[in-house]
Amino acid sequence: MTTDLWELMQHRKLLQMIFVLGFGGTFQAGFQVSMITFTSPHVKSFLNASWTERSGGLPLPPETLTLLWSLVVSIFALGGLLGSMASGYLAAKYGKKRCLLANNLAMLAGSLLLGLSRVAASFELMLAGRFLCGLCTGLSVPLHPQFLGEASPKTLRGFANSTASAFWSLGKVFGQVMGQREVLGDGSRWPILMALSGLPALAQLLALPFFPESPPHLFLHRGDEEGCRKAMRALWGEGRPWQQQQEMEDLRKEKQSQRSGAQRSLGVSDLLRERRLRAQLFLVVLISVAVQLSGIQAIYSYTFEVLSAAGFEDDQIPHLSLGLSTFELLSTFLCSVAIERFGRRVLMWGGYCVMATLLAGLTLTLSLQHLHPWVPYGSLCLIFGIVFSFGMGPAGATSSVRMEIFDQSSRASAFVVSGVLNWVGTFAIGMVFPFVVVRMFYIIKFGFKTN
Numbered sequence: 001m002t003t004d005l006w007e008l009m010q011h012r013k014l015l016q017m018i019f020v021l022g023f024g025g026t027f028q029a030g031f032q033v034s035m036i037t038f039t040s041p042h043v044k045s046f047l048n049a050s051w052t053e054r055s056g057g058l059p060l061p062p063e064t065l066t067l068l069w070s071l072v073v074s075i076f077a078l079g080g081l082l083g084s085m086a087s088g089y090l091a092a093k094y095g096k097k098r099c100l101l102a103n104n105l106a107m108l109a110g111s112l113l114l115g116l117s118r119v120a121a122s123f124e125l126m127l128a129g130r131f132l133c134g135l136c137t138g139l140s141v142p143l144h145p146q147f148l149g150e151a152s153p154k155t156l157r158g159f160a161n162s163t164a165s166a167f168w169s170l171g172k173v174f175g176q177v178m179g180q181r182e183v184l185g186d187g188s189r190w191p192i193l194m195a196l197s198g199l200p201a202l203a204q205l206l207a208l209p210f211f212p213e214s215p216p217h218l219f220l221h222r223g224d225e226e227g228c229r230k231a232m233r234a235l236w237g238e239g240r241p242w243q244q245q246q247e248m249e250d251l252r253k254e255k256q257s258q259r260s261g262a263q264r265s266l267g268v269s270d271l272l273r274e275r276r277l278r279a280q281l282f283l284v285v286l287i288s289v290a291v292q293l294s295g296i297q298a299i300y301s302y303t304f305e306v307l308s309a310a311g312f313e314d315d316q317i318p319h320l321s322l323g324l325s326t327f328e329l330l331s332t333f334l335c336s337v338a339i340e341r342f343g344r345r346v347l348m349w350g351g352y353c354v355m356a357t358l359l360a361g362l363t364l365t366l367s368l369q370h371l372h373p374w375v376p377y378g379s380l381c382l383i384f385g386i387v388f389s390f391g392m393g394p395a396g397a398t399s400s401v402r403m404e405i406f407d408q409s410s411r412a413s414a415f416v417v418s419g420v421l422n423w424v425g426t427f428a429i430g431m432v433f434p435f436v437v438v439r440m441f442y443i444i445k446f447g448f449k450t451n
Helices: 002-009 012-024 026-038 040-054 062-094 096-116 123-151 154-178 190-195 198-210 215-220 225-236 241-260 268-273 275-293 296-301 303-309 317-342 344-368 375-404 408-446
Strands: none
Touching (some): 012 026, 012 123, 026 040, 026 062, 026 154, 026 190, 026 198, 040 123, 096 198, 123 375, 123 408, 154 241, 154 317, 154 375, 215 241, 241 408, 296 408, 303 375, 317 375
């Protein structure tokens, strides 16, 4: 751990780039998740009020309110799906740096729509803003670890890639701090909270021009060897020429393979048909599906509903949610410093095994919480354990594995496949989970009989 941190300090430009890419990348995704959680009661009131005003005083039926609220949550994932699908093509054609700069402009527009939705009394503006922010996040989330991994020396690649999950957690903590009732989480300032995603977009838009394009992209896609070397020197410094020489040799071999036809840039359809990458593709599909089925997305997107189902009062939930995200941030940081020592497989297997055990316990405590007053606190401890286990293991390991098992010719398409699976799962959970929560409340209150 000390060696990794000390080596990273020797690459100051790379360390700066980690922060710039992080705040415009997975930080945005984490903020969007926590922001919509903390604005949920106000958004529901806004949906009901705007509908009542348009319908001449007729209230919004509960089922329709649940459907509209689910759409506000899940349309972000629909935009993310489209952005993720386009990320591979756009990055190969224009480069990751240019894509991220244009992406930040679109994110600023989406944030403006969210901020103006209440003033305009239009939930359509809110849906459009959520969709546009999702589109931008879907593009930036796969480009963030790809850009960072390609800009890092091999000795730091695992550490650098795993910081993507740390910035995700940091974005959640920031959203939850700003979402406290004393800050921006009250009934009058929540549109400002929704529009805050424009701040990290603006920060990256102003800072990213001072950093070079990805060295592999410069060499393999633009044929600019001198620019590639210059980018390596800028990011890695002048002190370790052997690292730069080794990386250049690897890039030359990959370039030669492309010229000979043995290796070429693969689109998504090419990747799906490529036999030599069948095992890697199966692995990336497996780990992407595992993240969705682990239940962590439901906890992320509907923290208020999950904690409410666990038996806690509304005034307790914001502070508990903040503590949960802070705990998650700690776990992702520990994963970043431990990943090179323990390896990806150990962290992933260990994390999922612990999560499965804790989820089984959570199912039991949720079923029995009405019997004893201390049971909800047992549920809370299990939820904290689930989040910590995911952040310490699968969160960072998944990001690192996806980056490392594919070469430059197939990496972008592999991230598209992984991103599509992740966003489809997020969309499905966003649409279905609120109805599951309603049904769970019914079961807890009245038992398993429906009549």
